[in-house]
Amino acid sequence: MLTAVVAARGEPIRSLPFYPYPQAFLGEEDDLVALFREVGRRGAFILQEDGRRFEDNLARFLGARHALGVANATDGLLLALRAAGVRPGDEVIFSSHTMVATAAAIHFCGAVPVPVECGEDHLIDPDAAAAAITPRTTALLPTQLNGRTADMAELGRLADRHGLMIVEDAAQALGSRFRGQCAGTFGAAAAISFYPAKLLGCLGDGGAVITNDAGIAARVGEGRDHGRSATGEVVGWGLNSRLDNLQAAILDYRLQRYGAVVERRRTLARAYRATLSAVAEVLLPPGPAHDPDHFDVFQNYEIEAERRDDLREALRAQGIGTLLPWGGRAVHQWEALGLQRVLPVTEKLFARVLLLPMHPWLTTDDVEYVGQAIRNFYGGRR
Numbered sequence: 001m002l003t004a005v006v007a008a009r010g011e012p013i014r015s016l017p018f019y020p021y022p023q024a025f026l027g028e029e030d031d032l033v034a035l036f037r038e039v040g041r042r043g044a045f046i047l048q049e050d051g052r053r054f055e056d057n058l059a060r061f062l063g064a065r066h067a068l069g070v071a072n073a074t075d076g077l078l079l080a081l082r083a084a085g086v087r088p089g090d091e092v093i094f095s096s097h098t099m100v101a102t103a104a105a106i107h108f109c110g111a112v113p114v115p116v117e118c119g120e121d122h123l124i125d126p127d128a129a130a131a132a133i134t135p136r137t138t139a140l141l142p143t144q145l146n147g148r149t150a151d152m153a154e155l156g157r158l159a160d161r162h163g164l165m166i167v168e169d170a171a172q173a174l175g176s177r178f179r180g181q182c183a184g185t186f187g188a189a190a191a192i193s194f195y196p197a198k199l200l201g202c203l204g205d206g207g208a209v210i211t212n213d214a215g216i217a218a219r220v221g222e223g224r225d226h227g228r229s230a231t232g233e234v235v236g237w238g239l240n241s242r243l244d245n246l247q248a249a250i251l252d253y254r255l256q257r258y259g260a261v262v263e264r265r266r267t268l269a270r271a272y273r274a275t276l277s278a279v280a281e282v283l284l285p286p287g288p289a290h291d292p293d294h295f296d297v298f299q300n301y302e303i304e305a306e307r308r309d310d311l312r313e314a315l316r317a318q319g320i321g322t323l324l325p326w327g328g329r330a331v332h333q334w335e336a337l338g339l340q341r342v343l344p345v346t347e348k349l350f351a352r353v354l355l356l357p358m359h360p361w362l363t364t365d366d367v368e369y370v371g372q373a374i375r376n377f378y379g380g381r382r
């Protein structure tokens with residue numbers, strides 16, 4: 001018997017990768033292969049029935065009028081901004097604690113990305129957004145980060161007061177709600193991502209644009225398909241940014257089972273709270289029952305931790321994979337992008353922030369193992 005490698009408690013070391021990518025296939029292998037055969041035998045590859053069915057089901061799930069499959073959420077944000085009427089030279093405000101893709105979409109729209117601070121829940125700080133508004137500002141682009149929806153009542157009032165559009169980066173927030181309303185349905189338009197490790201992932205890249213506006217939906221439909229209208233006429237410049245029909249078939253299959261995924265993630269968040277809430281050195285995200293205004297779906301479990309880098313190393317030694325969000329820097333901190341801001345709150349946060357494992361194949365017992373490792377690191381059997 002080989003039991004040379006043991007954790008601090010004398011328990012065998014577990015292997016808990018941050019995200020177990022093969023599981024995204026192995027867990028449903030037979031059904032996925034059957035789907036592949038079935039779609040392949042029909043030769044239904046681009047803009048076919050499976051895609052339309054998925055778009056209808058997704059729109060119904062969100063309580064939105066229109067959902068349009070696109071190649072990825074980054075393209076989706078670009079198409080949404082353009083279709084909503086953001087023009088070259090406009091300023092668009094976003095939280096610097098987001099993926100670089102949020103800012104890239106603004107940039108490729110010809111507009112100016114204006115990064116601002118995040119608040120205590122790590123989402124855009126409405127006061128910071130208000131302070132960044134200039135006569136050239138035309139839109140707010142809040143990121144619904146880590147599966148949580150921002151206070152859209154406050155952002156909505158701000159947008160109304162200044163005549164701004166809202167376009168949501170809901171890449172991480174499928175099914176997340178604020179006051180009962182789903183992320184992605186608050187503004188002019190929104191984008192959702194189906195990257196494999198996202199809440200609803202496919203086996204490659206994929207995304208969707210969500211909107212209640214028929215004009216925006218039509219323009220995104222053209223923009224993703226070479227500028228062609230439904231009748232095939234070229235009505236403007238467009239991209240090739242369509243969601244593959246095979247991926248759409250996989251996503252539609254998974255959307256039917258999505259409720260269980262959300263429940264699992266919320267259960268794991270509850271388990272993290274139970275095992276870590278007494279540790280003074282870490283700050284946890286709001287719990288699933290923290291505030292009736294928010295229904296969080298926990299795309300990620302993002303904590304703040306004292307001596308973060310040492311903790312990360314100690315967890316690695318116990319077989320636990322963690323991640324620094326966005327490679328360890330907020331968008332404005334990547335010098336190559338030339339955004340040149342000082343955002344002290346965000347910069348301080350990025351020296352403390354850490355993503356713990358959070359995915360549907362994790363068990364509450366695994367969470368207890370992670371919690372024990374963190375408690376041991378800070379030196380107590382609390």
Ligand SMILES: *Cc1c(COP(=O)(O)O)cnc(C)c1O
Pocket residue numbers: 071072073074075098099101102143145169171172192193194195205206207
């Ligand atoms: C993943 C992600 C994106 C980009 O999504 P893609 O589908 O990979 O283009 C944008 N914004 C946020 C917040 C994300 O997490």
